[in-house]
Amino acid sequence: MSTSHTASGQRAGSSGHGRAGTTIYQRAAAAVRNTRLGEAVRRTTDRFRFARRRAVAALDDFEALREHARRIRAHTIDHLDYYLAQLAQRVQAAGGHVFFARTAEDAVNYVLEVARRHQVRTVIKSKSMISEEIELNHHLEANGIRAVETDLGEYIVQLGREKPSHLIAPALHKSRDEIAQLFSSVAGRPLSTDTPTLNAFARAQLRHEFLQADMGITGCNFAVAETGAICLVTNEGNGRMVTSLPRVQVTLMGMERIVPTMDDLDVMLELLPRSATGQKLSVYTTIITGPRRPGETDGPEELHLVIVDNGRSNMLGTEFQEALHCIRCSACQNVCPVYRHIGGHAYGWVYGGPIGAVITPLLKDLRDWGELANASSLCGACTEVCPVKIPLHDLLIGLRKETNAHRPAPWGERVLFRLWAAVASGPGRWQAALRLARLVQRPFLQDGRWRWAPPPLSHWLTDRELPAVARQSFREWWQARSDRPTSGHGVPTPSSHGAGAVPRQAGGAKR
Amino acid sequence: MSDPILAPNQEAFLAHIRARLANSRQSPHPGRFPARAQAAGDVPRAGAARRALIDRFVAELTAVGGHAERIGQPGDLAVYLRRLAESADRKLAVREDDPRWREPQGAPWLAALAGSGLEVVTASAARATLAAADIGITWADWGIAETGTLVQLTGPGRARTVSLLPPVHVALLPAERILAQRSELMRILRESGPSGLLPSQVVLITGPSRTGDIENDLTIGVHGPGEVHVLIIESEADTAETATGPCGDGEAAPW
Ligand code: SF4
DSSP, X not given: OOOOOOSTTOOOSSTTOOOTTSOXXXXXXXXXXXXXHHHHHHHHHHHHHHHHHHHHHTXXXXXXXXXXXXXXXXXXXXXXXXXXXXHHHHHHHTTOEEEEESSHXXXXXXXXXXXXXXXXXXXXXXXXXXXXXXXXXXXXXXXXXXXXXXXXXXXXXXXXXXXOSSSSOTTTTOOHHHHHHHHHHHHXXXXXXXXXXXXXXXXXXXXXXXXXXXXXXXXXXXXXXXXXXXXXXXXXXXXXHHTTSSSEEEEEEEXXXXXXXXXXXXXXXXXXXXXXXXXXXXXXXXXXXSSOOTTOSSSOSEEEEEEXXXXXXXXXXXXXXXXXXXXXXOHHHHHOHHHHHHXXXXXXXXXXHHHHHHHHHHHSOHHHHGGGGGSOOOXXXXXXXXXXXXXXXXXXXXXXXXXXXXXXXXXXXXXXHHHHHHHHTOHHXXXXXXXXXXXXXXXXXXXXXXXXXXXXXHHHHTSOOOBOOOSSOHHHHHHHHHHSOXXXXXXXXXXXXXXXXXXXXXTTTOO | OOOOOOOTTHHHHHHHHHHHXXXXXXXXXXXXXXXXXXXXXXXXXXXHHHHHXXXXXXXXXXXXXXXXXXXXXXXXXXXXXXXXXXXXXXXXXXXXXXXXXXXXXXXXXXXXHHXXXXXXXETTSOHHHHHHOSEEEEEOSEEETTTTEEEEEOBTTBOSSTTTXXXXXXXXXXXXXXXXXXXXXXXXXXXXXXXXXOXXXXXXXXXXXXXXXXTTOOEEOSSSOSEXXXXXXXXXXXXXXXXXXXXXXXXXXXX
16 A cells, blocks of 8 residues: 655644654653643543433434444445545536545645635634645635634634644643633733633624635535535534635535435434434534525525545555545544543644544555554444444554554564564463463562563563463463362263363363 | 536546545445334324424423424414513514515514514625624424424525524424424435425524533533524414324324
């Protein structure tokens, strides 16, 4: 697989992100030390995952729905060229414009061109992860165009000149004190830190922006091929403002965010809000088909749909294709023990959590970002909650393999593992090794654990506990036990003489 | 249907995808989700089935923080609006220029607006006026019982902003427009209009605007309305205690 694509070579435009200079290990260590961050991440993710659990339990056919959704996603991505062509045709038939952007640069240039043509000075935006990927705000501002994020969380993150740290709660890492500080600097007067005050300030401030902006930019939760509709799912209503008030609407869509039919959309709407926030349905589900029509008093006069690849096609036709099934619900982030300890920023780019660890290396560069695949305990909690059944932990293992193929392990590690393989693949060698280990370990033990060890084991022991090799192995215990005559009710089965893997006595395993 | 005009870059973009997918197209489309496909079969409902839908709608809307009220007469609307106006010193309302106000059945409802004591302008007023309105009044196109959802379509005279800009949204919802499930709406939308073209915007509204973006503290009314009032207009058949639907009273609601 070739994944040598970089996001048009741009580093972070504004400060506070684009930390390719550090490793995931350094960023994670720093995040773990930040206890306030840890608390904040756990508070929000706990609320989401418990709400999700309740919402899912309320459906008696949830598992069937998941399987159905998985099949819709698999079919759609397998026939992506067909459905994208159908979508483009339908959007145009409804009076919209469609642009296919192979790279981040293509997408940015197209948006800038539309903005220039309409002499746009202010853009209001509803949440779009693609826009973060292509660093659109930076480029708009570099071209003299103000960009205002209007999702409350995104607004906070933008004021702090940061990146979102969660798919649907972008500012979950910010405390109310920090938010009050940011808002106060905009207000030019100190604001109190209570939620109603902060909320009222943001509402008034952004209301002003909504009413005077020339252009609205949105993301896209789902596009529907058969109707050419764009579906946005929001709770605040900013997505509706952005698609109702300005003269021009531009929607940025990752090329995989498409479903074939309205019925398929219905299935996704059943799963997305439940998996994300535990709501049966988000407050606003907006389904937009083309620009405003004759006789209508509001809505954009011009609508542009920008369909973005930006590295996604790297996954097509590979073992990682399923990563494109994602509907960005954030459920995997909320249950991930690693994400819950380090938050989203430690992943270093735009996407955090299990799905971020999978797609970041694939969208960007396996050599520079492949280490993200190690940011997982492989516990599989992500796979278990994913509403479209993406085998996230399998993909992470696959990525580790890919990464190691690109970057061979150090000499010492290879020798060590070769030795390990030799010892572990013969029962005789294994037992001999155990006997040896029992002797060797003595000086290192304390309270039945390894207290210290010489390098390279010492490094391994800094974050882990290694129990002592037991005085008697299971095999030895078993052997000793089954040699003893038993008077149980079991029927002796003398058929097995091999490696002792089959119990001779039916009751033999009881102690 | 118009001739397909290719979008710029379309050919190369899709050819690249096609080449990458060449060997992996095995997944058939699974069709409609069976449970939802069945449920969509039994509209319209009447009698007990409809009363069950109204009850469910009211319960779900209330659960997400909306207000539901069953009304029968245009006079009830005037009373409700007057109370809303007086409770918080609200003066200016905006309504859609919906054709339904002008239909013979709509006229008494329009007259009720005048009797509410509010100043009522239409959505074609200047944007500054709309932005200053205290209450937005719409005819809902559909309700969805399973989630307590209002459905608003755009069209001539139908504005997106009336249910969005004012801090209070009041929707009139005829009881017979309440669907059991969202899947029914999807089918109606797809089959609507000879060209198959959906309205320029369909919005599903489920309760008041909300956010948890400040330390997870649930806040109502961040951008959209903080209050959603749905006035369900019942006919006599809906309220009669012993009314029986054409399929008999025993017909169970699908949930
Ligand atoms: S990978 Fe699955 S669980 Fe994670 S965000 Fe995507 S759809 Fe949700």
